[in-house]
Amino acid sequence: MNNLDGLIETLARMPPKAGRAGIIVRLSLGLLIGTAGAAAFLLVADGLFPTGGHDGRSGASIVKLVYSISLATMAAILLVQFASPELKPGKRHLFAMTPVAVMAMIAMAELFASPPSEWMTLMFGYGVSDCVTSVLVAAPPIFAGLVWSYRKLAPADVQLTGAAIGALAGAVSAALYAIVSGDASICFVFIWFSAAVVATSVIGGLLGNIFLRW
Amino acid sequence: MSANEEQLAGLMRRARTGDGRAYEELLRRLIPLLRSYFKRRASGHETEADDFVQDCLIAIHQRQITYLADRPLMPWVYAIARHKLIDRFRSRKNSIGLKHLDEYDAAYETEAAINARLDIETLLETASPKQRAAIIATKIHGDSVADHAADARTSVSDIKVSIHRGLKALTRFARGER
Numbered sequence: 001m002n003n004l005d006g007l008i009e010t011l012a013r014m015p016p017k018a019g020r021a022g023i024i025v026r027l028s029l030g031l032l033i034g035t036a037g038a039a040a041f042l043l044v045a046d047g048l049f050p051t052g053g054h055d056g057r058s059g060a061s062i063v064k065l066v067y068s069i070s071l072a073t074m075a076a077i078l079l080v081q082f083a084s085p086e087l088k089p090g091k092r093h094l095f096a097m098t099p100v101a102v103m104a105m106i107a108m109a110e111l112f113a114s115p116p117s118e119w120m121t122l123m124f125g126y127g128v129s130d131c132v133t134s135v136l137v138a139a140p141p142i143f144a145g146l147v148w149s150y151r152k153l154a155p156a157d158v159q160l161t162g163a164a165i166g167a168l169a170g171a172v173s174a175a176l177y178a179i180v181s182g183d184a185s186i187c188f189v190f191i192w193f194s195a196a197v198v199a200t201s202v203i204g205g206l207l208g209n210i211f212l213r214w
Numbered sequence: 215m216s217a218n219e220e221q222l223a224g225l226m227r228r229a230r231t232g233d234g235r236a237y238e239e240l241l242r243r244l245i246p247l248l249r250s251y252f253k254r255r256a257s258g259h260e261t262e263a264d265d266f267v268q269d270c271l272i273a274i275h276q277r278q279i280t281y282l283a284d285r286p287l288m289p290w291v292y293a294i295a296r297h298k299l300i301d302r303f304r305s306r307k308n309s310i311g312l313k314h315l316d317e318y319d320a321a322y323e324t325e326a327a328i329n330a331r332l333d334i335e336t337l338l339e340t341a342s343p344k345q346r347a348a349i350i351a352t353k354i355h356g357d358s359v360a361d362h363a364a365d366a367r368t369s370v371s372d373i374k375v376s377i378h379r380g381l382k383a384l385t386r387f388a389r390g391e392r
Contacts, residue, residue: 004245007268011275012238015229022279084280085293154277154294213301214273 023083027076027149034145035172038138042176045134061178063106064189068175070099071197075168079146082161083153089160096167100194107190126184128192134177135170135196142169143204147211155212162208163201170200223287230283241271244291251295256303269298340387345380348373353381 074096081087114122146165155161174193222240229237245267252259252266273294281290334354338346344366351362352373363373 002264004264004268004271007271008238008241011241011271012234014275015232015234015237016226016275016278017230017232026279084282084290085277085297086285086289152277152279154273154280154297156293156297214277214297 023080023153026152027079027083027146030145030147030149031076031142031168031172032145033148034142034169035176037141037145038173039176041141042134042138042180045137061183063186064178064181064184064193065175067099067103067189067193068171068178071193072168072171072175074099075164075171078164079161079168082155082157082164083150085154085156087156089157103186103190103194107187110186122185122187123191124188126182126188128188131177131181131184131188131192132196132199134181135173135193136199138173138176139166139169139200142172143200143207147207150212154214158208158212158214159205160208162212163205165208165212166201166204167197169204170197173200219286219288222291223283226281226287227283241274244271244274247288247291248295251292252299255299262302266295266298266302269302270295273298337384337387341380341383342376345376345383348376349380349384352377 078093078096081093082089111119111122143165146168150161150165174196222243225236225240225243229240248267248270249263252263256262256266270291274291277294281287338349341349347366348362351357351365352359357365359370359373359377363370366373
């Protein structure tokens with residue numbers, strides 16, 4: 001008996017069982033475990049270091065949450081697609097940038113509707129370091145959960161998949177931060193939430209080369 | 215052993231119901247396909263073919279949830295093989311020209327190309343060995359009739375007759391005639 005015969009006999013004792021939902025179930029599980037870890041961390045951290053300020057703008061917190069969840073949804077769609085070895089990422093995946101484009105337009109409208117003397121406050125006045133630091137610090141558990149999910153998946157491009165995992169981790173982390181933090185301008189949310197998610201994507205892309213190789 | 219897409223996908227579907235024998239048969243049928251895939255792309259490294267096949271079978275087993283049952287199986291298998299091949303030679307890419315390998319692979323590996331090749335293989339099984347060899351050499355590899363006649367140590371007219379009869383047999387089979 002050669003090596004291949006032995007291998008096939010071993011593998012044949014464990015025929016596959018997963019069906020169509022396998023990818024989604026696995027990704028959901030990894031996301032859930034990672035998010036639970038990140039939420040626990042943020043709750044503890046928020047008790048120690050209260051995050052964000054409050055300016056009483058109605059609706060801004062909802063925008064924060066909706067923007068984060070939109071980014072997370074797009075990244076999740078990409079991750080389901082990137083799980084297959086057959087899929088080669090292409091320009092069509094730029095659809096994931098839709099929430100960014102929409103939010104950019106709303107933020108510009110807010111900016112130009114305000115007097116120039118308020119622009120700096122709109123862009124920087126709601127705790128930049130709290131926001132970016134919280135998102136970056138809460139993202140790793142989610143990233144780890146998603147990397148675990150991908151241990152049974154087969155991405156064709158590990159770097160891009162790492163970036164998408166980073167984006168999802170950053171966006172979910174931003175959504176959690178949006179819950180525990182105070183209100184902020186739409187302009188602030190667009191600039192700093194986007195910047196934080198871009199940062200987690202870049203880090204994810206770099207780590208993808210290490211952790212997603214198969 | 216030659217296998218077509220439909221048979222292999224059927225074996226995978228049965229394997230997913232817990233049928234270990236179907237799974238074993240599927241994996242065994244994949245061995246020659248994966249070996250051939252490797253040898254076509256990594257000439258000069260033939261001794262590594264079995265290691266490569268082993269890597270692919272393990273990856274297919276571990277990552278089988280990424281195969282969607284309503285899609286053809288072989289493009290998925292070859293996508294895994296492609297990844298394992300690139301990964302295997304990543305550190306040696308300068309010595310074997312990975313970029314060239316990528317381009318070759320991209321042109322070869324489309325789903326339509328794989329299905330077409332499997333269809334051709336199935337069709338060619340209906341021709342006699344002599345006719346099959348003549349058709350592959352002249353119509354697929356692009357050799358001249360005279361060159362193939364010299365290789366086969368026969369006359370040019372004999373090769374022409376073999377090609378003509380072989381193509382007629384393939385046409386009849388493709389039309390569902392016997």
